[in-house]
Amino acid sequence: MKPTKPMVIKIGETRIARAGVKEMLKAVGVSREGAGRFEDAPDNGETLVELAGRVCYESFEVGLNPNVTRIRLNPKDYFGNLLRKGDGSVTEHAMVSFALIGVSRILTHELVRHRVGIAVSQESLRYVRPPELKFWIPDELSPEQATSMKEAVEQLEEAYRRLEGSIPWDSMDMDSKKRLTSAIRRILPDGLATNVIWSANHRTLRWVIEMRTDPSAEVEIRMVFDQIAQICKRDYENIYQDFVRKELPDGTGSWKPTLRSKV
Numbered sequence: 001m002k003p004t005k006p007m008v009i010k011i012g013e014t015r016i017a018r019a020g021v022k023e024m025l026k027a028v029g030v031s032r033e034g035a036g037r038f039e040d041a042p043d044n045g046e047t048l049v050e051l052a053g054r055v056c057y058e059s060f061e062v063g064l065n066p067n068v069t070r071i072r073l074n075p076k077d078y079f080g081n082l083l084r085k086g087d088g089s090v091t092e093h094a095m096v097s098f099a100l101i102g103v104s105r106i107l108t109h110e111l112v113r114h115r116v117g118i119a120v121s122q123e124s125l126r127y128v129r130p131p132e133l134k135f136w137i138p139d140e141l142s143p144e145q146a147t148s149m150k151e152a153v154e155q156l157e158e159a160y161r162r163l164e165g166s167i168p169w170d171s172m173d174m175d176s177k178k179r180l181t182s183a184i185r186r187i188l189p190d191g192l193a194t195n196v197i198w199s200a201n202h203r204t205l206r207w208v209i210e211m212r213t214d215p216s217a218e219v220e221i222r223m224v225f226d227q228i229a230q231i232c233k234r235d236y237e238n239i240y241q242d243f244v245r246k247e248l249p250d251g252t253g254s255w256k257p258t259l260r261s262k263v
Contacts, residue, residue, distance in 0.1 A: 001132070001133050001134075001135050001150060001153045001154050001157055002132045002133065002134045002135070003134075003135065003136070003137065004102040004134040004135065004136050004193045005102060005136050006100065006101070006102050006103045006104075006107070006136060006220055006223055006224050006227075007100075007101045007102055007227070008098050008099070008100055008101075008224055008227035008228055008231065009098065009099040009101065010096065010097070010098055010099075010231050010235070011097050011098065011099050011197070012095075012096070012097035012199070013044055013045055013094070013095065013096045013097065013235075014044065014045035014048055014093070014094040014095050014096070015043055015044060015045075016041075016043055016044070016047050016048050016051075018039070018043070021038055021047075021051065022035065022038075022039075024051075025038065025060065028055070028058070028060070028064075029064060030060045030061060030064060031061060033061075034060050034061035034064070035060070037073070038051070041075075044094070044235070044236070045093070045094025045095065045096070045202065045236065045239075046075070046079075046094070046236050046238050046239055048093050048094050049079075049090050049091050049093055049094050049202065049239065050075060050078060050079070052090040052093050053078070053082055053087065053090040056087075056090070059071050075238050076237075076238050076241060078238075079238035079239060079241060080238075080241060080242075083241070083242055083257075083259040084259055086259075088203045088206075089203070091201065091202040091203040091206070091239060092117060092201045092202070092203045092204075093201070094201060094202050095199050095200065095201050095202075096199065096200065096201075096202070096205065096231075096232070096236075097119075097197060097198070097199040098197070098198050098199070098228060098231075099195065099196075099197055100195065100196040100197075100198055100224060101195050102134060102136065102193040102194075102195070103193065103194060103195075103196060103220065103224060104135075104136060104190065104191045104192065104193060104194070104220060105190045105191070105192055105194055106190045106191060106218070106220065107218070107220050107221050107224065108120075108122055108194065108196055109190070110212075110218065110221055111196070111198065111221070114200075114204065114208050116204060117200055117201040117203060117204035118198065118199060118200045118201075118204055119197075119198075119199040119200075120196060120197070120198055120199075121196065121197040122194060122195070122196045122197075123194045123195045123196070125181065125182070125185040125188070125194075126178050126181060126182040126185075127178055127181065128181070129164065129181050130188075130192070133153060133156075133157045133160070133188070133192060133193075134192070134193035135150075135153050135189070135191055135192060135193055136191070136193060136220065137149050137150060138219055138220070139250065140219065140250065153189060153191070156187060156188065156189055159187055160184065160187055160188060163184045163187070164184060167180055167184075202232075202236065202239050205228070205232060206239075206240070206243075206257065208225065209225050209228060209229045209232065209243070209255050210255060210256060210257060212224075212225040213225045213226050213229060213252070213253060213254045213255045214254060215248055215254050219250065219252070222248075222252045222254075223252050225255075226245075226252045226253040226255070229243065229245065229253070229255045230245075230253075233245075242257045242258045242259040243255050243256070243257050243258075244256055244257075244258060
């Protein structure tokens with residue numbers, strides 16, 4: 001057994017197509033001056049969300065929509081107003097992708113409950129025979145309990161290796177390997193570490209972060225979404241400007257938005 005610990009790495013995000021944005025603003029009728037500030041806007045999902053929101057009201061500049069007599073030029077002010085109004089639908093346009101490394105299948109069983117606005121790709125144990133069992137032992141266990149859990153996992157690994165060693169893999173085609181790999185994985189524990197690519201739009205992220213970092217959430221998923229929340233707060237400070245972290249006794253953080261409504 002190889003000890004491990006859940007880790008989150010951001011590996012992708014929505015980017016804007018600057019040439020397309022320029023063409024769109026021209027087609028909508030935005031002046032050169034009004035469009036100019038988007039030339040220096042961040043090349044990420046926040047800018048896409050702002051563009052989507054401004055299209056709804058034609059609020060790129062004063063005069064474009066006769067009903068608009070003033071606009072918020074500062075993105076932080078713009079997003080603050082968007083969050084206060086609860087206009088969450090525009091945050092669905094932008095996605096972020098994370099690699100969840102060394103998380104357990106206990107966590108992924110809970111993760112799949114979130115289905116709207118997300119995509120999941122998980123390591124398949126129908127095809128993958130793990131060369132070593134990676135396993136995270138929760139810190140909340142006593143040293144004696146942790147030792148007992150480690151010994152139990154090692155016993156399962158020994159049983160798995162005996163089964164694995166009884167199969168003539170080198171003489172089998174891939175389909176046969178797949179069927180037997182799937183058969184013997186059934187004795188592996190739910191706590192076995194796995195790797196997952198998890199993508200979500202910002203509306204979903206705001207909701208799942210709040211849910212899964214709640215003090216009542218399972219400790220491992222809270223650890224993971226505490227990391228995700230810190231990445232989102234760092235990289236998308238306008239969308240998550242209302243999120244506040246409270247450190248919990250176990251060192252994880254609980255994140256709550258101050259502007260909730262229908263976002």
